[in-house]
Every structure is written in C-alpha cells, then in structure tokens.
Amino acid sequence: MNAVTVHNLVKTYSSKKEKVTAMQDVSFTVKQGELFGLIGPDGAGKTSLFRILTTLLLADSGTASVDGFDVVKQYQDIRNRVGYMPGKFSLYQDMTVEENLEFFASIFNTSIEANYDLVKDIYVQIAPFKNRRAGKLSGGMKQKLALCCALIHKPSVLFLDEPTTGVDAVSRKEFWEMLKGLKQQGITILVSTPYMDEAAMCDRVALMQLGKIMSIDTPPNIISRFGEKLWAVRSANMYRLLTDLKKYSNTESCNSFGEYHHLVLKNDDTDAVLRYLGEQNHTAVELKPAQPNIEDCFMQLMNNN
Amino acid sequence: MKETVIKAERLTKKFGDFTATNQISFEVEKGEIFGFLGANGAGKTTAMRMLCGLSIPSSGNATVAGYDVYKQTELIKQNIGYMSQKFSLYEDLTVKENIRFYAGIYGMGSAEIKTKMNALLQQLQMTAEENSLVGSLPLGWKQKLAFSVAILHEPKIVFLDEPTGGVDPVTRREFWNLIYEAAEKGITVFVTTHYMDEAEYCNRISIMVDGKIEALDTPHNLKTIFHASSMDEVFLQLARGAKRTAD
Amino acid sequence: MKQFIIFVKKEFRHIFRDRKSLLIIIMMPIVQIILFGFALTNEIKNSNIAVLDNAKDEASRAIIQRLDASRYFNVTRYLHASQDIEAAFKSGTVRLVVVFQPDFRESLMHSGKAQVQLIADASDPNTATTVTNYAGNIISDYQKEMSPQVQPPYSIRPEIRMLYNPQLKGAYNFVPGVMAMILILISAMMTSVAIVREKEINTMEVLLVSPLKPLLFILSKAIPYVFLSLVNVSTILLVSVTLLEVPINGSLLLLMGESFLFILTSVSLGLMISNLTKTQQEAQMFSLMTLMLPTLLLGGFMFPIESMPLPLQIISNIVPSKWFFLIVKDVMIKGLGFSAVWKESLVLVGMTLFLLAVSFKKFKTRLA
Numbered sequence: 001m002n003a004v005t006v007h008n009l010v011k012t013y014s015s016k017k018e019k020v021t022a023m024q025d026v027s028f029t030v031k032q033g034e035l036f037g038l039i040g041p042d043g044a045g046k047t048s049l050f051r052i053l054t055t056l057l058l059a060d061s062g063t064a065s066v067d068g069f070d071v072v073k074q075y076q077d078i079r080n081r082v083g084y085m086p087g088k089f090s091l092y093q094d095m096t097v098e099e100n101l102e103f104f105a106s107i108f109n110t111s112i113e114a115n116y117d118l119v120k121d122i123y124v125q126i127a128p129f130k131n132r133r134a135g136k137l138s139g140g141m142k143q144k145l146a147l148c149c150a151l152i153h154k155p156s157v158l159f160l161d162e163p164t165t166g167v168d169a170v171s172r173k174e175f176w177e178m179l180k181g182l183k184q185q186g187i188t189i190l191v192s193t194p195y196m197d198e199a200a201m202c203d204r205v206a207l208m209q210l211g212k213i214m215s216i217d218t219p220p221n222i223i224s225r226f227g228e229k230l231w232a233v234r235s236a237n238m239y240r241l242l243t244d245l246k247k248y249s250n251t252e253s254c255n256s257f258g259e260y261h262h263l264v265l266k267n268d269d270t271d272a273v274l275r276y277l278g279e280q281n282h283t284a285v286e287l288k289p290a291q292p293n294i295e296d297c298f299m300q301l302m303n304n305n
Numbered sequence: 306m307k308e309t310v311i312k313a314e315r316l317t318k319k320f321g322d323f324t325a326t327n328q329i330s331f332e333v334e335k336g337e338i339f340g341f342l343g344a345n346g347a348g349k350t351t352a353m354r355m356l357c358g359l360s361i362p363s364s365g366n367a368t369v370a371g372y373d374v375y376k377q378t379e380l381i382k383q384n385i386g387y388m389s390q391k392f393s394l395y396e397d398l399t400v401k402e403n404i405r406f407y408a409g410i411y412g413m414g415s416a417e418i419k420t421k422m423n424a425l426l427q428q429l430q431m432t433a434e435e436n437s438l439v440g441s442l443p444l445g446w447k448q449k450l451a452f453s454v455a456i457l458h459e460p461k462i463v464f465l466d467e468p469t470g471g472v473d474p475v476t477r478r479e480f481w482n483l484i485y486e487a488a489e490k491g492i493t494v495f496v497t498t499h500y501m502d503e504a505e506y507c508n509r510i511s512i513m514v515d516g517k518i519e520a521l522d523t524p525h526n527l528k529t530i531f532h533a534s535s536m537d538e539v540f541l542q543l544a545r546g547a548k549r550t551a552d
Numbered sequence: 553m554k555q556f557i558i559f560v561k562k563e564f565r566h567i568f569r570d571r572k573s574l575l576i577i578i579m580m581p582i583v584q585i586i587l588f589g590f591a592l593t594n595e596i597k598n599s600n601i602a603v604l605d606n607a608k609d610e611a612s613r614a615i616i617q618r619l620d621a622s623r624y625f626n627v628t629r630y631l632h633a634s635q636d637i638e639a640a641f642k643s644g645t646v647r648l649v650v651v652f653q654p655d656f657r658e659s660l661m662h663s664g665k666a667q668v669q670l671i672a673d674a675s676d677p678n679t680a681t682t683v684t685n686y687a688g689n690i691i692s693d694y695q696k697e698m699s700p701q702v703q704p705p706y707s708i709r710p711e712i713r714m715l716y717n718p719q720l721k722g723a724y725n726f727v728p729g730v731m732a733m734i735l736i737l738i739s740a741m742m743t744s745v746a747i748v749r750e751k752e753i754n755t756m757e758v759l760l761v762s763p764l765k766p767l768l769f770i771l772s773k774a775i776p777y778v779f780l781s782l783v784n785v786s787t788i789l790l791v792s793v794t795l796l797e798v799p800i801n802g803s804l805l806l807l808m809g810e811s812f813l814f815i816l817t818s819v820s821l822g823l824m825i826s827n828l829t830k831t832q833q834e835a836q837m838f839s840l841m842t843l844m845l846p847t848l849l850l851g852g853f854m855f856p857i858e859s860m861p862l863p864l865q866i867i868s869n870i871v872p873s874k875w876f877f878l879i880v881k882d883v884m885i886k887g888l889g890f891s892a893v894w895k896e897s898l899v900l901v902g903m904t905l906f907l908l909a910v911s912f913k914k915f916k917t918r919l920a
Binding site for chain 1: 554555558559562565566569570753754755757758759760761762763764917918919
Binding site: 257 | 343344345441443444445474475476478481485488501502504505525535536537541544545547
C-alpha cells in the first residue's frame with residue numbers, strides 16, 4: 001500500500017489583485033517506509049502541498065490520501081496518526097525542553113516514556129539541556145527538539161516542512177542522519193528542502209518549481225537523465241570567466257558551482273574553448289569533465305520549462 | 306595600493322559571563338568579497354553587529370571604513386549598507402516606494418534618486434514591476450532588489466546576512482553576479498551563508514567556532530591546509546569540534 | 553483528562569513566565585480604582601463658597617448655616633454688595649456664591665415666593681453643575697422641613713435642572729464601572745491574544761494536526777483567565793471596601809456569581825475575536841475597539857445612557873458591560889437580591905450562549 005497518494009491536486013490563492021497558483025496539477029505516490037524529498041525553492045508549492053496532506057488546507061481540485069485515509073473526508077483519522085513539523089516551527093520558547101516534549105506527548109494522548117525508544121537517539125543529544133527554555137537553544141538543538149515533539153506519538157507518516165532551512169551545515173548533516181535512523185524504524189518520511197545537495201539523502205525526490213513537479217525519481221535516475229556532457233572550468237578570475245563563457249557562441253549554459261563553473265557546450269570542442277579563453281587573457285585555465293549533480297538537473301529543468 | 310576597510314583587533318563581546326565573540330582579529334581589503342562562516346551560535350551575528358555600529362564591544366579595537374566602532378558609529382552607518390534574509394524591504398510598499406524611502410534615509414536628492422532608481426530597475430529588469438507591492442514578488446527578486454537598495458548610496462562596505470536562504474538556484478547565481486559587480490566597483494562585501502558552494506565564491510573566508518576565528522584564508526588554501534576536497538569538508542572538520550549549544 | 557490538565561498547566565506557565573504582563577494584569581485594577589477614587593472624590597469635598605445675604609433674617613441664616621455645616625461646603629466669605637461677587641470669583645478660591653433677596657423670610661412666608669440665586673464658576677462646568685446641585689439639594693431639604701404640609705414644595709426651589717451627574721456619587725458609580733472594564737479587558741483581550749499567539753508562532757498548525765479536540769483547546773485557553781479575573785474581582789472589591797469606603801450592601805456570593813457570569817461572557821467574546829484575527833496585535837486592537845470603547849462610552853458609568861440619542865440607547869443594549877454595570881449597582885450599592893437582577897442576568901446568559909455557539913461553529917479546524 002502507498003503511504004501517500006496525490007492525484008491532480010490544484011491549489012490557488014486569490015488576493016485582491018491577482019490569483020496565485022500554488023500548485024498546478026500535482027500527482028505522485030510515496031511508498032511505505034520511503035524517505036521522500038520535495039526539493040524546490042521558496043514559492044515552489046511545498047508548504048501548500050504539506051498543508052493539504054496534513055488536512056490543514058483544502059485543495060481546489062484533485063484528491064489525496066495518507067495511509068489510505070482521504071484528506072478531506074477522513075481528516076480526523078489522519079490527524080490521529082501523522083506527525084507534522086511546520087516550517088519556521090518555533091515550539092514554546094518560554095517552556096523548557098522537557099515541558100515542550102511532555103506537552104506534545106500529552107496532546108497525542110501518550111507519554112514520553114511510552115515511546116521513548118523511538119526518540120531516544122535524538123533525545124539523548126538534547127537531554128543535558130532538558131531544563132533549559134526552548135528559546136535559549138541553538139538552531140540545531142531547536143530542530144532536534146522539534147523533531148522529537150513530532151515523533152513522540154509514533155506517527156506512521158512524518159511530514160517535515162523545511163526542517164533544515166537556516167540551520168548550519170553541521171546540524172543539517174546530523175539532522176539527515178537522524179532521518180535515516182527513523183527510516184530504519186519503518187516510518188514513512190516526507191521532507192521538503194530548498195537545499196539541492198540534500199536530495200542525495202532521499203530515496204526518491206520530486207523537484208518542484210512554481211507549483212509544478214518538474215521531475216520525480218531516485219536521485220541517480222534524475223542525474224542520469226541530464227543527458228549532456230558537463231565540463232568544469234576555472235581560471236584566475238572566476239567572475240570574468242563566467243561572463244566571458246556566457247558570451248561565447250558555443251556555450252549552451254554556464255553556471256558557477258563552487259570553485260568551478262559548470263559548462264555545457266553546443267558541441268564538445270574543448271580545444272576551441274581553451275583557445276577562446278586564451279584570447280581573452282585568462283590565466284591558470286583548467287577544464288575537465290564533471291559529474292552533474294541535482295542542482296545542475298534542477299537548473300536544466302528550470303530552463304526547459 | 307591595498308586599502309584596508311575593516312580592521313578588527315582582539316574584538317570581544319561579553320554578555321554577563323558568556324563570551325559571544327572572543328578576541329577576533331582580521332582585516333578586509335577594499336573590493337574584497339569576505340565570507341564570514343560559522344555554525345549557528347558561533348558568534349557571527351554578534352561580531353557583525355559590532356562592525357555595523359549597532360553594539361559596543363566589551364574590549365578590543367575595530368575600525369570600519371576608517372571609523373572607530375566605539376565613538377564613530379553614526380559615521381559607520383553612513384558608510385555601510387546592510388541586508389539580511391529576515392529584514393530586507395517593506396512588503397506593503399511598492400518597489401518604487403521602497404527605493405525612494407531608502408534613498409531618502411541616506412539623504413539623496415530627488416533628481417539623484419530618480420536617475421539611480423531608473424538605472425537600478427533596468428539592471429534588475431524590473432521596470433514592469435516598479436509599482437507592484439514588494440510582498441507580491443518572488444523571494445529571489447526581493448532579495449536582488451534588497452541588495453541593490455542596500456548599495457544604492459554607494460557605501461564602502463555592504464554587510465549581507467544569509468542573503469540567499471530559500472532562493473532558487475538560478476536566482477541565487479544571479480544574486481552572486483550582483484555581488485561580483487558591486488565588488489568590481491570597489492564595494493567591499495562582507496557575507497554570511499549556509500551554502501558551502503557560495504563560500505567558494507568568496508575571495509577569503511573566515512570560519513568561526515565558539516566565538517573564535519579558527520581559520521582564515523582563501524578557499525583554495527583552506528582546502529589544502531585541511532586536506533579537504535571541498536569547503537563543506539573544511540567546515541565540518543572545524544565545526545564538529547564546537548562545544549557551544551546555545552545562541 | 554491528563555491531556556486537559558497538561559494543557560491548562562502550560563497556559564499557566566505562559567502567564568507566570570511573562571512577569572511583566574502578569575504584573576500589569578494584577579496591578580491594573582488596583583491602580584485604576586485608586587486613580588478613579590482619588591481623582592473623583594476629593595473634588596467636591598469642602599468647596600469654598602461666598603454668601604451675599606441681603607436679607608439677614610432667620611431663614612437666610614438657617615440656610616447659610618446648613619450649607620456651612622455640610623461636608624461639601626465651607627462658607628469662607630460674606631459679601632456686602634453685588635459688585636463684590638465678581639471679585640470673589642476672581643480671587644480664585646470661591647466656587648459658588650449664594651445670593652438671598654432682601655426680605656427673604658417675609659416673601660417666603662407671605663407671598664410664597666422667595667428667591668435664592670446660585671452663581672457658579674462655570675469655567676469648570678462639571679464642578680459648577682455639581683456644586684449647584686448640592687447647594688440646591690440643601691436648600692430644598694430646608695424648605696421641606698419648614699413646610700411639610702405644602703405639596704409640592706416648589707416655592708423657593710431654585711431654578712436648577714437636575715442633570716445626571718456622574719460625579720454626584722462618584723465612587724458608587726465607578727467601582728462597578730471599573731469592574732466591568734477590567735473584567736472585559738482581562739478575560740476577552742487576554743484570551744483572544746493567547747489563542748492568536750499560537751497561530752503566530754505556528755504551533756497552532758501542530759495542535760490542529762493532532763487528536764486534540766477544539767473544545768478542550770478553547771477550555772484550556774479560557775480557564776487561566778477566568779481564574780485571574782476572579783482574582784481581579786476580589787482585589788477590586790477589597791480596595792473599594794477598605795480604601796474607598798464603598799460598602800457591599802448586597803450578598804457577596806451573589807456578586808461573585810454575577811461576576812463569574814460576566815467573565816464567561818467576556819471569555820466567549822475573546823473566543824469570537826480570536827476567530828476573526830490572525831496576529832496578536834490585531835487581536836489587541838480589535839479588543840480595544842470593540843470592547844473597551846463601547847464599555848467606556850455605552851456602559852453607562854461614564855455617560856448616562858438616558859440622555860443619549862435614541863439610536864445609541866438601542867445600541868447600548870448589546871454592550872454586555874451595560875448589563876453587568878446595572879447588576880453590580882443593584883447588588884453591591886443598592887443591596888438588592890437576585891429577584892432584582894434576574895432579567896439582566898438572563899441577558900448575559902443569552903449573550904454568552906450565543907457567542908459560544910458562534911465561536912464553536914466558526915472555530916477553524918483547518919487553516920484559511
């Protein structure tokens with residue numbers, strides 16, 4: 001059975017001036033026990049989708065179910081069994097770590113002790129600060145506590161809306177390791193993120209942009225569909241290199257990627273590129289084949305749409 | 306020919322018995338893109354506030370654009386620009402109104418504002434949106450606009466606090482192109498980010514751990530020193546040793 | 553049940569950990585009562601008055617004596633000619649001049665018509681009205697005693713309209729008034745703010761996506777403020793009785809019971825407001841505009857409802873504070889029992905049930 005089924009969902013918000021489409025005809029399924037990622041920037045429609053699946057919003061059209069329950073008709077059943085961590089979720093800042101956890105356990109009619117096994121690995125990391133107020137925790141610690149609160153009632157499906165936004169690289173890495181651990185325990189996890197590099201941690205991902213799913217598959221499959229030869233280029237002056245390559249007639253696309261620029265050529269005549277860069281007085285030029293990553297694919301898909 | 310625009314010497318800020326920023330020293334040159342990295346709670350925000358003249362240091366010295374962070378905070382504010390992910394523009398004002406408001410704060414005349422506004426709107430290709438409310442624009446546009454507004458009065462230094470969080474990959478690169486252009490014009494860029502690929506775009510990077518600067522060099526040198534293949538690895542090696550758990 | 557207890561405990565934690573707000577909630581009633589009390593009661597006591605007695609007979613002297621003996625007035629000057637009147641006012645110490653016609657007693661006894669002129673300094677109209685009222689009352693009291701058989705005793709009644717004056721018996725009016733105001737502020741505004749805060753910090757989303765029942769949520773939010781409001785009722789009554797010497801003439805139990813009813817009305821108003829607003833600031837503004845102002849303007853204790861234009865009089869009926877004000881006046885000041893206030897109580901019960909029904913129906917189990 002699928003843990004989540006989404007069929008032709010459409011959601012629009014109308015303001016005074018205009019109609020904003022948050023989701024246009026979104027369909028996908030998530031298998032039980034899967035770690036599924038929704039990857040996309042702000043405004044892609046991730047939050048709207050999560051709110052529909054957690055029964056907080058009604059879609060304009062289309063259907064969806066979670067754990068076999070319809071999000072509209074059987075919303076009470078869904079609320080009894082899913083865990084949800086909204087974006088910018090801030091807990092109760094004036095309550096301690098322990099008080100927060102105890103509170104969220106009780107509203108799900110359970111106790112910390114009853115499901116301690118599930119949160120143990122995460123909770124031990126914050127346990128030394130259990131008498132500290134949530135408002136005094138660092139970003140990474142807050143995320144861990146929020147995850148504990150969403151898990152404490154042993155949900156069958158866990159929805160995490162941008163849990164790593166604004167969190168430093170170390171905490172992000174730790175957070176994803178925790179998710180992997182939860183997956184081992186059989187919990188289906190849907191997680192959204194604007195960080196493309198996090199896609200690699202998921203079983204399958206949906207790349208979203210402006211309310212549409214551009215691609216949906218395992219990360220390796222998405223990368224294999226990139227379909228073009230990618231080159232990594234660098235020189236002593238990276239910014240001038242970028243503008244020069246963008247002007248170059250044989251360039252299909254060129255984007256900066258850390259210490260290299262990623263270049264796709266119309267024909268793979270790399271000698272001509274090196275000659276051109278020499279003419280433009282670039283020094284220390286290096287050009288080598290590169291492996292595309294999810295972000296390359298995302299930008300390619302954005303340009304194609 | 307090198308001109309130092311930010312100079313910090315053993316700059317320290319204490320809150321009670323908690324040392325948020327512990328004796329940090331560094332220099333930033335004119336036109337440099339300086340990446341200021343660190344885990345949440347490492348003391349970046351506190352350091353940035355002192356440099357912007359918003360917070361008086363507990364000890365140590367610093368000058369920003371040649372002005373002292375203890376006594377000349379008003380002059381510092383005249384000579385810097387600032388933008389962050391959280392605070393950028395007024396969502397309930399139009400694009401034009403926002404530009405005019407910020408230009409007005411820095412005492413520009415109306416003729417100057419008009420010329421600069423038109424140039425800015427053209428550069429960002431936002432002329433068609435000039436009368437739209439900022440709240441109705443996509444995040445990436447907002448951030449590009451906010452950056453352009455922050456450097457409208459041609460400050461010597463611009464401070465950017467996580468400017469690209471949540472922005473799509475294409476717009477994120479366009480944003481960095483704006484940063485490069487500003488740097489070419491001689492504006493010094495002081496930037497914090499959680500995207501490690503963006504760290505590579507900086508001329509030099511400092512990494513803060515528990516209130517101290519633990520590493521400061523070019524991305525290339527840092528990777529060599531730490532025997533790492535990417536900035537991500539360098540950062541993880543340093544930040545994993547952090548003791549601090551609270552902001 | 554455990555769910556409920558933990559939720560209420562959490563609400564109390566929010567309140568007790570926000571020391572500043574807690575201090576305001578506890579101190580506001582005391583400060584208001586004391587401010588109102590001293591600002592209003594000192595005013596009319598021992599006002600200086602002057603007398604121009606052109607009669608100098610038995611009757612005029614008796615009236616002057618009575619005026620001087622009352623706790624409202626001190627006769628500080630005896631004038632000799634009407635030219636002195638203005639000078640007396642200009643000296644700034646005299647609030648009222650009483651002028652008796654020559655042959656005052658003769659005229660009263662024989663023609664049945666005698667004149668007393670009351671001249672007040674109307675630069676402060678409120679005080680002027682009050683002092684002329686007091687003086688007028690004293691004069692008519694005297695006359696009633698002189699001629700009890702004459703009905704009606706209009707012959708020397710001064711030409712003064714008996715305007716309703718909120719300051720005539722200040723403390724008796726404003727203690728019920730401040731009670732109404734404080735209770736509606738604490739119960740309604742604080743409840744609405746407490747609920748809307750959950751929306752603001754996004755915890756509302758998590759609470760909605762949980763098995764928690766709306767009824768439980770609403771009850772847990774309301775209970776701490778009902779409790780705090782009862783504390784406030786007690787402090788207000790205590791301060792009134794001890795500091796302002798306003799007695800509780802009726803049953804204390806009935807008074808507390810009626811206050812409890814009014815608190816429930818206010819809490820249900822707060823629930824309504826929380827349904828209509830999204831931010832704490834909005835909830836506060838909304839509460840001030842829809843609760844504070846009507847309570848002040850149409851509650852009946854600042855401005856008399858009887859002298860308002862008809863449309864405002866009709867509108868005042870939907871202001872819960874008006875009914876509570878009437879109840880407290882009857883029970884606390886007049887010492888009446890439940891039989892005198894059952895109608896007003898029924899109105900409040902009706903309002904509460906209506907508001908609760910609407911709030912539950914409108915309570916959003918989803919966002920937007």
